[in-house]
Amino acid sequence: MSKLLVVKVNPKPAGQSVGLTVGEAFVNAYKEANPADAVTETNLFERYIPEVDGSMLAAWGALAAGKTFADLSETQQKQLEASGAILEEFMAHDKYVFITPMWNLMFPARLKSYIDALCVAGKTFHYTANGPEGLLKNKKAFHIVASGGVHQGAYGDKYLRGILNFIGIEDVGSLYVEGHAFTPDKAGEIIEAGKAQAGDIGKRF
Numbered sequence: 001m002s003k004l005l006v007v008k009v010n011p012k013p014a015g016q017s018v019g020l021t022v023g024e025a026f027v028n029a030y031k032e033a034n035p036a037d038a039v040t041e042t043n044l045f046e047r048y049i050p051e052v053d054g055s056m057l058a059a060w061g062a063l064a065a066g067k068t069f070a071d072l073s074e075t076q077q078k079q080l081e082a083s084g085a086i087l088e089e090f091m092a093h094d095k096y097v098f099i100t101p102m103w104n105l106m107f108p109a110r111l112k113s114y115i116d117a118l119c120v121a122g123k124t125f126h127y128t129a130n131g132p133e134g135l136l137k138n139k140k141a142f143h144i145v146a147s148g149g150v151h152q153g154a155y156g157d158k159y160l161r162g163i164l165n166f167i168g169i170e171d172v173g174s175l176y177v178e179g180h181a182f183t184p185d186k187a188g189e190i191i192e193a194g195k196a197q198a199g200d201i202g203k204r205f
């Protein structure tokens with residue numbers, strides 16, 4: 001039995017988002033094909049994702065210097081707890097689907113903060129004589145990107161793939177649902193084709 005984590009990164013109601021609409025087709029097809037699998041859905045705009053800031057850096061510094069969790073401020077404890085929960089949840093799954101909108105050629109900044117919680121030496125990667133090595137082996141991921149123009153995923157997709165590779169996840173696929181704003185007369189067609197492709201990939205994922 002596999003455990004799929006669906007990471008939605010969009011503040012819009014589902015019906016107004018191209019990515020979430022296409023992502024739903026992926027997840028429904030996956031569930032139908034894998035009824036025994038556990039599927040967890042999370043939206044980074046509906047939960048607290050701490051941003052690495054001065055407070056968090058100071059907390060890490062304090063712990064490295066021998067202070068305990070109880071010595072940290074209430075804010076720092078909240079930041080580290082949330083960050084640790086993100087990491088534990090991620091590590092407890094073995095398949096991932098990221099659903100993002102393209103915002104200025106990237107994904108929303110919240111996903112970067114989420115990624116900052118995932119990259120922890122000794123947990124998701126470690127240092128070897130040959131450099132850093134990812135520890136999350138035998139896992140796979142898929143990225144669904146919705147964009148109004150046509151960019152083939154642009155920087156966000158390349159970066160997400162790079163960081164997933166860095167923590168050991170080598171099998172990373174992508175689906176670009178793009179161009180609905182560039183060619184509004186084809187918007188319906190683009191979304192329907194995206195849903196069909198997502199369904200097809202989702203049932204085999």
Ligand SMILES: Cc1cc2nc3c(=O)[nH]c(=O)nc-3n(C[C@H](O)[C@H](O)[C@H](O)COP(=O)(O)O)c2cc1C
Pocket residue numbers: 010012016017018019020100101102103104105106146147148149150151181
């Ligand atoms: C802040 C912001 C920045 C955007 N930047 C881009 C962009 O760089 N390229 C592009 O093609 N579309 C851009 N768009 C349009 C979105 O990619 C498009 O609306 C897409 O459908 C968003 O995904 P969603 O429908 O799942 O929310 C931007 C939209 C917003 C709100």
